[in-house]
Amino acid sequence: xxxxxxxNVISSSFAVNSGQTAVVANNIANANTPGxxxxxxxxxxxxxxxxxxxxxTREANAALLEHVSSSTSQAATQQAISDGLATLAxxxxxxxxxxxxxxxxxxxxxxxxxxxxxxxxxxTYEDSPTSSSAADxxxxxxxxxxxxxxxGSATVDQVREQADQNMAASVGKINSLLSQFTAANNAxxxxxxTGANIASAEDTRDSIVTQLAQQIGVSTxxxxxxxxxxxxxxxxxxxxxxxxxxxxxATPTLVDGASGAPVTVDGVPITGANxxxxxxxxxxxxYAALRDTLAPEYQTQLDxxxxxxxxxxxxxxxxxxxxxxxxxGLFTTPGATSLPSMNATTGLAAAIEVNPNVDSSQGGxxxxxxxxxxxxxxxxxxxxxTTGSAxxxxxxxQLAGAISTTQSFDSSAGLGASxxxxxxxxxxxxxxxxxxxxxxDSSSYxxxxxxxxxxxxxxATGVNLDVEMTNMLNLENSYASxxxxxxxxxxxxxxxxxxx
Amino acid sequence: xxxxxxxxxxxxxxxxxxVLPVMQAQSSLATAMTxxxxxxxxxxxxxxxxxxGYELSLKExxxxxxTLTSNNSIVSTSLSTAQSALSAISSSAQTTLNDxxxxxxxxxxxxxxxxxxxxxxxxxxxxxxxxxGDDYVFGGINSAVPPMAxxxxxxxxxxxxxxxxxxxTEFGVLPSDPAAATISASAMQGFLSGPFAALFQGxxxxxxxxxxxxxxTSAEIAPGETVTTSTNLNEPGFQELAQxxxxxxxxxxxxxxxxAQQAVADAASSLVSQGMDSLTNIQAGLGSTQSAIASANSxxxxxxxxxxxxxxxxxxxxxxxxxxxxxxLTNQIQMAYELTSRLQELNLAQYLPVP
Numbered sequence: 044x045x046x047x048x049x050x051n052v053i054s055s056s057f058a059v060n061s062g063q064t065a066v067v068a069n070n071i072a073n074a075n076t077p078g079x080x081x082x083x084x085x086x087x088x089x090x091x092x093x094x095x096x097x098x099x100t101r102e103a104n105a106a107l108l109e110h111v112s113s114s115t116s117q118a119a120t121q122q123a124i125s126d127g128l129a130t131l132a133x134x135x136x137x138x139x140x141x142x143x144x145x146x147x148x149x150x151x152x153x154x155x156x157x158x159x160x161x162x163x164x165x166x167t168y169e170d171s172p173t174s175s176s177a178a179d180x181x182x183x184x185x186x187x188x189x190x191x192x193x194x195g196s197a198t199v200d201q202v203r204e205q206a207d208q209n210m211a212a213s214v215g216k217i218n219s220l221l222s223q224f225t226a227a228n229n230a231x232x233x234x235x236x237t238g239a240n241i242a243s244a245e246d247t248r249d250s251i252v253t254q255l256a257q258q259i260g261v262s263t264x265x266x267x268x269x270x271x272x273x274x275x276x277x278x279x280x281x282x283x284x285x286x287x288x289x290x291x292x293a294t295p296t297l298v299d300g301a302s303g304a305p306v307t308v309d310g311v312p313i314t315g316a317n318x319x320x321x322x323x324x325x326x327x328x329x330y331a332a333l334r335d336t337l338a339p340e341y342q343t344q345l346d347x348x349x350x351x352x353x354x355x356x357x358x359x360x361x362x363x364x365x366x367x368x369x370x371x372g373l374f375t376t377p378g379a380t381s382l383p384s385m386n387a388t389t390g391l392a393a394a395i396e397v398n399p400n401v402d403s404s405q406g407g408x409x410x411x412x413x414x415x416x417x418x419x420x421x422x423x424x425x426x427x428x429t430t431g432s433a434x435x436x437x438x439x440x441q442l443a444g445a446i447s448t449t450q451s452f453d454s455s456a457g458l459g460a461s462x463x464x465x466x467x468x469x470x471x472x473x474x475x476x477x478x479x480x481x482x483x484d485s486s487s488y489x490x491x492x493x494x495x496x497x498x499x500x501x502x503a504t505g506v507n508l509d510v511e512m513t514n515m516l517n518l519e520n521s522y523a524s525x526x527x528x529x530x531x532x533x534x535x536x537x538x539x540x541x542x543x
Numbered sequence: 544x545x546x547x548x549x550x551x552x553x554x555x556x557x558x559x560x561x562v563l564p565v566m567q568a569q570s571s572l573a574t575a576m577t578x579x580x581x582x583x584x585x586x587x588x589x590x591x592x593x594x595x596g597y598e599l600s601l602k603e604x605x606x607x608x609x610t611l612t613s614n615n616s617i618v619s620t621s622l623s624t625a626q627s628a629l630s631a632i633s634s635s636a637q638t639t640l641n642d643x644x645x646x647x648x649x650x651x652x653x654x655x656x657x658x659x660x661x662x663x664x665x666x667x668x669x670x671x672x673x674x675x676g677d678d679y680v681f682g683g684i685n686s687a688v689p690p691m692a693x694x695x696x697x698x699x700x701x702x703x704x705x706x707x708x709x710x711x712t713e714f715g716v717l718p719s720d721p722a723a724a725t726i727s728a729s730a731m732q733g734f735l736s737g738p739f740a741a742l743f744q745g746x747x748x749x750x751x752x753x754x755x756x757x758x759x760t761s762a763e764i765a766p767g768e769t770v771t772t773s774t775n776l777n778e779p780g781f782q783e784l785a786q787x788x789x790x791x792x793x794x795x796x797x798x799x800x801x802x803a804q805q806a807v808a809d810a811a812s813s814l815v816s817q818g819m820d821s822l823t824n825i826q827a828g829l830g831s832t833q834s835a836i837a838s839a840n841s842x843x844x845x846x847x848x849x850x851x852x853x854x855x856x857x858x859x860x861x862x863x864x865x866x867x868x869x870x871x872l873t874n875q876i877q878m879a880y881e882l883t884s885r886l887q888e889l890n891l892a893q894y895l896p897v898p
Binding site for chain 2: 075076077081135137150151156166169172432435440443465466470471472475479491494503505506510
């Protein structure tokens, strides 16, 4: 071993020292960067017996990263659903602070509460059938009920349209993230071939996957050349060497019964009933569930209540031998000439109104409620009070009873096939609040889980300033020793040269 | 370099570890303060979930019972009106009965018999047309028109015309004709119990005397409990009294012989007694409806207490729990702030000598 070899070792020692210092500096600089994986300088012995920084790798943890992205997706799904349902739930809120359209009522403005108000108004009318103010009160309670159904239906439309817009925004983000991913992925693949430091590109790639997981549930697979492929949680390819096109056409107006367009990847639908591989999580899945399943189900329930009301308050032919069909009475829809079938109630909640024939503000006569003939004033066939008695209550009793009489409903609305209107309306409130509670609880739980997963990943792959500081002290000492060594070897050289 | 171990904590995770708990505690604190001030859960729907419909149905039952209770007062008013009108009719009938008992054909004139009849009939008409609100209480369901027609109207009422015709048909003369003096007591009795009595029954009653419907009004006084809430002028008691008063009024001051007038007075007396008995039965019937309403009200009032209690159980937060929660949340947030500042100082750089 010669003194010149010693010089080589010293110079490699300085090189290693500065390489490691660079890594420590980088780690300290990124100590508070979320998603940053700490770097490690891999030092190997070189041919002179010195040391070289052979490579810089990052402390990655694929399993924890996968956990972060899946819990982020789940949390985003539940958050999206919970936000939409909370909007719907406001329409049935009966907290003491809830505002109501009729003012005096403390049970909120839900169809159920309005139905109970109508029943109370009918009971009062039954006890004072000659009072025109009692008749007017029935008409105004009925009108509140119709408005409650109208606004409930409008809120459903609004929630669905909002979800549709959110889907469009989400698809835009996904496409933009996929194109950013292309650049990062190319940098990793090229870097691996040329031996460049790819740690930062890999960090970028992980961060994009986590952001992507916010929008859509994903899983990743890394190929031998370092290229990462992204699949949806249902198995549809989103990225493989090149990004796939995620397409969606927004539907600005979603009326009752209309369905929005599905999101497609390379032409394959990934949302909606017709999708062979529907996505399970991510905000996109939440918006789709809200738009395509949850809100329409509530809409169907409102439509069923509206259909049930029109049928329950219908007027039948009172002749000794009835020949005429039953017609819509107190509740009707504009231009209706017959009763709706309970299997085809689409759009009724939005259209239901109080029959203008009993509405005094529209020139109608409220006492037709007592006497019959709401459907066709003047037609004796639909007159119940044949003697014209002022205190005839037979018809009012029928109407008050109609609310609590068991009738048929379409079981596809999810609330059973047979129930009274009052119970059905209550069951609808229970269903909505139940779903709302579940989504809200689930959202809190998944958010906590995502936070834990993120913190676990950070603990596994992040930077500890104290550790880096310790490393720095080591490097400082090592630098000082090397410098001392250099001075010593230098003086040895001088001694040799002076002796000659 | 250091290998990853279970002890390894990233500085970023450590620094942010308290952010989520503090945010959660702050949000819980806001909720708890709302609940403290309102006494109810801040978000009832989220709290109750599937139970929301049940809670709403309880509130709706409360509303329905309150409506029924307040409606019952309207029904009670109308029943009280009917009762006091019936009492007035009874007392006027008793006065008539007393007058008839002291009347004798020889000593008293027929005119006093006629006066007794007229004033009793007028009082009966006034009481029978009693109203509660805009409704005639003895009209049955046909409550918008006065049930009893004015007997003394001009031109002559249908009832008066029918009586004159019947008398004319039976005896060939009118009661005011001096020839009527020849009518015997037994012939008069026959007329009064035959053609005259028929005028106060069935179709003749409905045509000449009464506009009332024989169908009585009814009302729901408690959930599912519908009762009859009125009586009507077509009840026999009213017919008997009207018959008695009409015969006194028509034949009392007439040209009839003393014996025939005595027969009229006797027949009237017996009818008034019968009528008073019938009215007592009617009053008893209305009285039992009144007591049914009173008991419905008291049972609904205890039901209301229970229902409101149940609603409160679902809606209300425990004030002590909320206060304790606010305390512990405030403490938790304070500790988290304290800890955050301590963690910031827990840094090796603080302890290294400055070179």
